[in-house]
C-alpha cells in the first residue's frame with residue numbers, strides 16, 4: 001500500500017458523522033491528522049464532546065480534537081435535534097469521554113496544518129456546515145492553494161432539499177461559508193443528497209453491523225436504528241440515507257461513485273431558496289465548473305466496504 005492520505009475531518013456529530021469517523025479510523029489508507037468540531041446538528045459543546053466519544057469508541061484517545069466555530073458566519077445557528085436527538089448521538093449510551101479537547105481553536109489547527117504540511121498533501125473532509133473551513137480561508141488566504149482537495153457532504157439538486165424545499169442542511173446552516181468554500185478554487189468533490197439518498201440503512205444492512213459482534217458494530221447499528229426513524233417517517237423509505245460516510249468511502253474506493261464536473265453556486269439571498277446548491281448540470285451557463293457533483297453510487301459495494309471496515313474495530 002502506498003503512503004496513507006492525510007485528511008482532516010470537520011464535523012458536527014451526528015450519528016452519520018460518527019459512522020464516517022469510525023470508517024476513517026478503521027482504514028489504514030487514511031492518516032487522520034485531526035478532527036475539528038463545528039456547530040451544526042447540535043451546538044458546538046455537544047459536537048466537540050461527541051467527536052471525543054466516537055474517537056474513544058475507536059480506541060483513539062490520541063486523536064487531536066479541536067472545538068471550532070459555535071455559530072455560522074453571520075446567521076443564527078439552526079440545529080437538528082429532531083433528527084439526531086438531544087445529545088446528537090442518541091441511540092446508544094456511551095461513556096462520557098475522558099480525553100480532553102486539544103488546546104486551541106479548530107480554525108488555528110486547520111491553518112497551522114496546511115502551512116506546516118507540504119502543499120497539496122492534505123484533503124479536507126467537511127461533514128457539517130462549512131463555517132470552520134470558510135473562517136480559516138478568510139483568516140489565512142495563503143492556505144487555500146495548499147489544500148489538495150475538499151471532499152464534502154452537502155447540497156442537493158434533483159433530490160431537492162431536506163431542511164427547506166430547496167436546501168440541504170449543511171449548506172443551509174451557513175450559506176455564506178459555503179459560498180466562500182465553493183468559490184475558493186480548491187478542487188472539490190461533493191456528496192449531495194442526490195447520492196446519499198441511494199445508500200439507505202435497510203434492515204439487512206443494520207443487522208449486518210449488529211452481527212459483527214463488536215462494540216463499534218453495535219454502536220453503528222444502534223445509531224442508524226435511531227437516526228433512520230425520522231427519514232423513514234418523512235420519506236416512507238426502507239431506511240435512512242447514511243450521508244457522511246459517503247465522503248470517506250469515496251477516499252477509499254472512488255470507483256463506487258459517479259457524477260459530473262459542473263458549476264455549483266450557492267444561493268445566499270433567496271427568500272425561498274436560501275442555501276440551495278444551484279447546479280448547472282446541463283451546462284446552460286458559461287460559469288466555470290468548480291466541483292464534481294456525485295449523483296450515483298454502488299450501494300451494495302458501499303455497505304460491503306463500510307461493514308468490513310467497522311468489523312476491524314473493537
Ligand code: RIB
Nearest residue numbers: 014016127128169170243
Ligand atoms: O443533510 C445531511 C447532513 O446534515 C449530514 O451531514 C448530517 O450529519 C447533517 O449534518
Ligand code: CA
Nearest residue numbers: 014017127128
Ligand atoms: Ca454531519
